Amino acid sequence: MANALINAPKTARRGDTIEIKALILHPMETGFRPGTNGTIIPRNIIEKFSARWNGEEIFAMSFSPAIAANPFVSFFTVARESGRVDFLWTGDQDFRVTESVIITVT
Amino acid sequence: MKRPGFGLTLVLVFAASFAAAQGGGDKRRTGYQDMSAALQQMADDETSNPGLLFVKAGEVLWKQPAGKANKACADCHGAVDTSMKGVAARYPAIPKDADKPVDLEGRINLCRTGQQQAEALKPESEDLLALDAYVTHASRSLPIAPPADPRLARVRELGKALFTRREGQLNLSCANCHDDNAGKKLAGATIPQGHPTAYPVYRSEWQTLGSLKRRLRNCVIGMRAEAYAYDSAEYLALEVYLMDRAKGLKIESPGIRP
Numbered sequence: 001m002a003n004a005l006i007n008a009p010k011t012a013r014r015g016d017t018i019e020i021k022a023l024i025l026h027p028m029e030t031g032f033r034p035g036t037n038g039t040i041i042p043r044n045i046i047e048k049f050s051a052r053w054n055g056e057e058i059f060a061m062s063f064s065p066a067i068a069a070n071p072f073v074s075f076f077t078v079a080r081e082s083g084r085v086d087f088l089w090t091g092d093q094d095f096r097v098t099e100s101v102i103i104t105v106t
Numbered sequence: 107m108k109r110p111g112f113g114l115t116l117v118l119v120f121a122a123s124f125a126a127a128q129g130g131g132d133k134r135r136t137g138y139q140d141m142s143a144a145l146q147q148m149a150d151d152e153t154s155n156p157g158l159l160f161v162k163a164g165e166v167l168w169k170q171p172a173g174k175a176n177k178a179c180a181d182c183h184g185a186v187d188t189s190m191k192g193v194a195a196r197y198p199a200i201p202k203d204a205d206k207p208v209d210l211e212g213r214i215n216l217c218r219t220g221q222q223q224a225e226a227l228k229p230e231s232e233d234l235l236a237l238d239a240y241v242t243h244a245s246r247s248l249p250i251a252p253p254a255d256p257r258l259a260r261v262r263e264l265g266k267a268l269f270t271r272r273e274g275q276l277n278l279s280c281a282n283c284h285d286d287n288a289g290k291k292l293a294g295a296t297i298p299q300g301h302p303t304a305y306p307v308y309r310s311e312w313q314t315l316g317s318l319k320r321r322l323r324n325c326v327i328g329m330r331a332e333a334y335a336y337d338s339a340e341y342l343a344l345e346v347y348l349m350d351r352a353k354g355l356k357i358e359s360p361g362i363r364p
């Protein structure tokens with residue numbers, strides 16, 4: 001059950017600074033915690049998050065085990081041309097989720 | 107020309123004083139009002155509230171056929187916006203041909219085992235919380251309205267008795283905190299009045315969504331008493347009493363709490 005919520009404006013004026021917010025469901029298990037039987041729960045975190053606007057990377061970040069579950073990322077970018085923004089989360093245990101939004105620049 | 111205006115002013119003055127009197131009479135507050143502005147903003151924005159992730163997952167499950175009957179919730183109930191509007195506001199309730207109340211999660215599981223002929227979902231499982239959140243979300247900002255079923259009165263009495271009964275090593279009752287000392291501090295946190303308007307709730311401490319039962323369990327363990335089983339009559343009685351105590355307050359699920 002992997003799903004994400006993206007909050008980005010549908011339209012923007014050319015040259016405007018816009019805020020994009022991305023929220024994803026993920027346990028972000030640190031790999032340091034013992035489970036109920038005393039053994040360590042294996043690490044399961046998102047390692048990388050990136051956003052590409054028409055293929056060009058506009059934002060990327062690496063996650064660490066200290067980041068809470070269901071990470072929420074907000075960043076700013078400048079609207080240059082209409083197109084699609086692709087979001088990609090990758091992480092432990094072959095975690096891979098993609099999401100995209102269309103932004104029209106006028 | 108002047109008279110209608112004067113009349114209107116009178117009506118407005120009357121309405122305002124009436125509203126003030128109403129507001130002044132009801133001293134109930136929900137935990138939402140005691141949260142920081144940042145958390146309130148996070149809860150109100152449907153793209154930053156992590157509870158909405160579960161609502162979204164619930165929408166998928168709602169439309170997905172399950173069990174031997176191979177039926178989805180949507181096959182019988184249709185869209186939640188119409189069929190489930192206000193439903194969460196009147197649970198727990200006693201179903202037809204039954205003598206014990208069920209809460210919304212119990213109702214979902216009754217549908218699963220009865221109509222869908224599927225296995226009941228486990229308490230606090232992601233799927234059950236997701237369906238609960240999705241159905242409850244359809245009642246967001248509607249007032250809590252417990253059913254006028256006379257059979258519930260006895261359960262409510264039991265709930266009230268549990269709420270006011272001291273137990274555990276600390277010898278506390280729910281009422282000691284949530285009636286007598288609400289609004290004061292317990293360590294760094296404001297003690298809420300304990301109105302279940304936000305359930306299933308996303309707690310930062312849990313880093314996930316949880317049901318009212320999980321919250322009650324937390325409190326019981328905090329009182330150093332022995333927690334009840336998830337399907338116990340005690341939790342249901344408490345839920346029935348708490349919903350009645352919060353009658354008229356608006357549902358804000360999925361809420362956020364520290």
